[in-house]
Amino acid sequence: MGLLNRLDDPYEGGGIVLGKVEELLNWGRSKSDWYLHFGLACCAIEFMAMNASHFDFMRFGTIPRTSPRQADFIMVTGTVTFKMAERIKILYEQMAEPKYVISVGSCSNSGGPYWEHGYHVLKGVDRIIPVDVYIPGCPPRPEAFEEGMMQLQKKINQQAIFNKRKRIELEDSTKDESNKES
Amino acid sequence: MTAAEIFEKLGSEFGSAILSLTEEPATDSFITVDPAQLFDICHTLRDEESLLFDYMMSLSALDLGENLGVVYHLYSMTHRHKIVIKVSVSKENPVVPSVERIWRTADWHEREAYDLLGVKFDGHHNLIRILLPYDWEGYPLRKDYVTPDTYHDMKVPY
Amino acid sequence: MGEIKRMDLEYSQLDSDRMRINVGPQHPSTHGVLRLEVEVDGEIVTEVVPHLGYLHRSFEKHCEKLNYQQIIPFIDRMDYISAMNNEWPYVMALEKMLDIKVPEKVEYIRVIVAELNRIANHQIAVATFGMDAGAFTPFLYYFRDREAIISILERLSGARLLYNYFRVGGMAADIYPGFKDDCLNVVKQVRKTNAEIMKLLIHNSIFIKRSANVGILTPEVAINYACSGPVLRGSGVAHDLRRDEPYSVYDRFDFEIPVGKGDVGVVGDCWNRNIVRVHEMEQSCRIIEQALAQMPETGDVKAMIPKRIKLPKGEVYMRTENPKGDLGFYIVSNGTDKPERMKARGTSFVNLSVIPEISKGYMFADLILILGSIDIVLGEVDR
Numbered sequence: 001m002g003l004l005n006r007l008d009d010p011y012e013g014g015g016i017v018l019g020k021v022e023e024l025l026n027w028g029r030s031k032s033d034w035y036l037h038f039g040l041a042c043c044a045i046e047f048m049a050m051n052a053s054h055f056d057f058m059r060f061g062t063i064p065r066t067s068p069r070q071a072d073f074i075m076v077t078g079t080v081t082f083k084m085a086e087r088i089k090i091l092y093e094q095m096a097e098p099k100y101v102i103s104v105g106s107c108s109n110s111g112g113p114y115w116e117h118g119y120h121v122l123k124g125v126d127r128i129i130p131v132d133v134y135i136p137g138c139p140p141r142p143e144a145f146e147e148g149m150m151q152l153q154k155k156i157n158q159q160a161i162f163n164k165r166k167r168i169e170l171e172d173s174t175k176d177e178s179n180k181e182s
Numbered sequence: 183m184t185a186a187e188i189f190e191k192l193g194s195e196f197g198s199a200i201l202s203l204t205e206e207p208a209t210d211s212f213i214t215v216d217p218a219q220l221f222d223i224c225h226t227l228r229d230e231e232s233l234l235f236d237y238m239m240s241l242s243a244l245d246l247g248e249n250l251g252v253v254y255h256l257y258s259m260t261h262r263h264k265i266v267i268k269v270s271v272s273k274e275n276p277v278v279p280s281v282e283r284i285w286r287t288a289d290w291h292e293r294e295a296y297d298l299l300g301v302k303f304d305g306h307h308n309l310i311r312i313l314l315p316y317d318w319e320g321y322p323l324r325k326d327y328v329t330p331d332t333y334h335d336m337k338v339p340y
Numbered sequence: 341m342g343e344i345k346r347m348d349l350e351y352s353q354l355d356s357d358r359m360r361i362n363v364g365p366q367h368p369s370t371h372g373v374l375r376l377e378v379e380v381d382g383e384i385v386t387e388v389v390p391h392l393g394y395l396h397r398s399f400e401k402h403c404e405k406l407n408y409q410q411i412i413p414f415i416d417r418m419d420y421i422s423a424m425n426n427e428w429p430y431v432m433a434l435e436k437m438l439d440i441k442v443p444e445k446v447e448y449i450r451v452i453v454a455e456l457n458r459i460a461n462h463q464i465a466v467a468t469f470g471m472d473a474g475a476f477t478p479f480l481y482y483f484r485d486r487e488a489i490i491s492i493l494e495r496l497s498g499a500r501l502l503y504n505y506f507r508v509g510g511m512a513a514d515i516y517p518g519f520k521d522d523c524l525n526v527v528k529q530v531r532k533t534n535a536e537i538m539k540l541l542i543h544n545s546i547f548i549k550r551s552a553n554v555g556i557l558t559p560e561v562a563i564n565y566a567c568s569g570p571v572l573r574g575s576g577v578a579h580d581l582r583r584d585e586p587y588s589v590y591d592r593f594d595f596e597i598p599v600g601k602g603d604v605g606v607v608g609d610c611w612n613r614n615i616v617r618v619h620e621m622e623q624s625c626r627i628i629e630q631a632l633a634q635m636p637e638t639g640d641v642k643a644m645i646p647k648r649i650k651l652p653k654g655e656v657y658m659r660t661e662n663p664k665g666d667l668g669f670y671i672v673s674n675g676t677d678k679p680e681r682m683k684a685r686g687t688s689f690v691n692l693s694v695i696p697e698i699s700k701g702y703m704f705a706d707l708i709l710i711l712g713s714i715d716i717v718l719g720e721v722d723r
């Protein structure tokens with residue numbers, strides 16, 4: 001019942017929400033991700049099904065964009081071949097920061113079924129661009145796509161926006177200390 | 183028409199250019215022909231009233247060790263019969279006449295055979311690689327092919 | 341500030357009436373990773389040069405390195421939209437060489453799953469074709485229905501898209517209880533949606549204006565290019581291997597072969613190619629109903645053959661009717677457990693080669709429609 005009460009009176013205590021600006025920004029960023037769909041092979045068909053009525057990917061607030069310049073993250077779904085690899089890199093470089101990459105399916109994770117004899121298959125898209133979330137499966141089930149999307153949102157939520165360099169330095173120094181201790 | 187009848191028919195027209203007919207239990211019967219006359223033979227196969235092989239199902243090239251072979255699977259929409267034609271050429275000089283002008287579908291099949299096995303089709307209007315990048319080296323489906331270590335600074339093996 | 345330099349060019353030298361545009365290799369409306377280099381004169385397409393190979397996954401090399409059972413999953417990944425249909429010619433080719441007689445029940449299961457997969461394939465084809473023309477609703481309707489088919493195939497084989505369900509001489513698993521009812525429900529739903537789509541999309545006047553009289557493929561050209569499947573039938577040639585060279589138990593069913601008749605537009609245009617697919621779904625429904633009625637209740641579906649298959653020396657070319665057309669496998673065996681050479685005659689590979697021929701002289705926007713009406717899968721084009 002707690003939830004229903006909350007819905008009736010969303011701003012208990014006068015409509016004031018206390019929080020950090022950073023959290024608010026991250027909340028906004030993670031809940032409205034626009035993506036560049038880089039559909040390459042079989043996984044893209046599963047992703048199409050994911051986008052359609054039954055699973056409804058857009059409930060994550062994602063909107064497909066056809067231009068990398070408007071995209072927050074790029075979804076590499078399928079086998080990356082050498083002929084394609086350079087184009088992925090170009091598109092990735094065109095995206096504005098902050099940018100993320102989801103690698104979908106065994107193929108773009110590691111070469112998948114083609115890892116051994118595939119003379120024309122790049123063994124993992126992470127050899128050319130940095131990957132944030134890996135979704136395993138051949139092809140991944142739609143539930144796996146959901147989980148992957150949630151992982152990305154989690155990652156975005158934890159990111160620092162202000163005083164980034166200072167905080168990174170701080171983190172690094174504490175890490176060094178703890179390393180020394182251990 | 184059966185393969186034997188087609189073999190006879192072609193033999194009466196082209197004589198020694200039709201090399202042999204193979205009929206074995208586990209094999210589709212095929213006719214081996216001389217590559218030098220392939221274009222004319224294929225022309226006859228398509229246009230002769232009793233043959234009318236107007237539909238090329240597939241064109242495959244294969245590595246036979248010393249030689250490279252090209253296999254043509256033909257079908258007739260009118261007579262509903264099939265035939266398999268084979269030629270073989272040496273690896274040093276793998277030149278086969280192109281049949282692209284007879285069956286347009288052979289265009290891409292020939293480019294693929296060139297791409298993967300290095301068979302050169304004489305008379306093809308645009309014989310360039312089709313599947314692999316244009317600057318790829320070697321013919322991957324040859325038995326002695328070694329996978330390169332890198333392509334454009336990307337590592338190829340796992 | 342520098343002076344703006346005037347270029348010393350005659351107007352005729354500018355050649356401004358022709359432009360080369362690049363489409364793809366990654367674009368939603370190319371149905372995969374196809375790259376088209378298009379030369380346009382204003383809006384009119386004057387030349388199309390397809391560049392393939394962006395999904396060349398070395399299928400034929402894998403076949404030479406793996407044994408016969410291991411190849412089946414790779415065949416799934418060729419035409420990943422209709423994987424069940426893909427496995428069939430391959431196992432049939434092996435069965436022919438090994439001289440195995442497949443049990444009756446297996447034949448019926450194969451027919452049913454293949455026809456279910458054919459419906460799923462055509463649903464995607466019509467849905468994405470509609471999307472190319474700007475109609476989004478059929479996409480949502482068809483994908484909703486497709487889930488029902490996918491869940492049947494998933495319960496049979498364990499996978500949603502790439503099934504690996506066929507085995508040489510049998511199937512991987514038997515059907516589950518309640519399979520018949522599920523299939524009949526699917527058939528009912530497919531018919532209902534198709535009736536709706538007929539009104540919503542096929543006879544929609546906007547859709548007709550877009551797709552009728554566009555991309556006309558004459559039967560002679562189609563045969564010369566060895567087109568097959570709905571592309572050939574849309575041009576009015578009733579060529580269907582299920583009837584012309586009946587394999588399996590297809591000779592026991594009563595079904596028609598829909599061809600483009602030119603009710604709207606002319607025979608061989610995009611509209612006619614598309615309507616063939618919608619009618620074929622209905623015919624598949626009929627086959628499924630008959631097969632369910634005729635299927636023997638009992639029987640073993642697992643093959644009684646050794647785990648490691650060794651083929652006798654020889655070669656075979658086997659083709660069956662894929663949803664997209666004739667899919668052929670040419671297998672050369674050298675007597676070991678691995679093929680010496682295996683060539684797949686990709687249906688889409690051949691069908692796509694007709695694109696430069698039929699898209700000349702139409703608007704640039706029509707090129708996308710023509711491509712959609714051919715229904716290609718790049719996994720099969722590039723292999």
Ligand code: SF4
Pocket residue numbers: 041042043044077078079104105106107108112113137138139140417
């Ligand atoms: S991971 Fe599997 S399903 Fe995905 S693209 Fe690769 S082969 Fe296809």
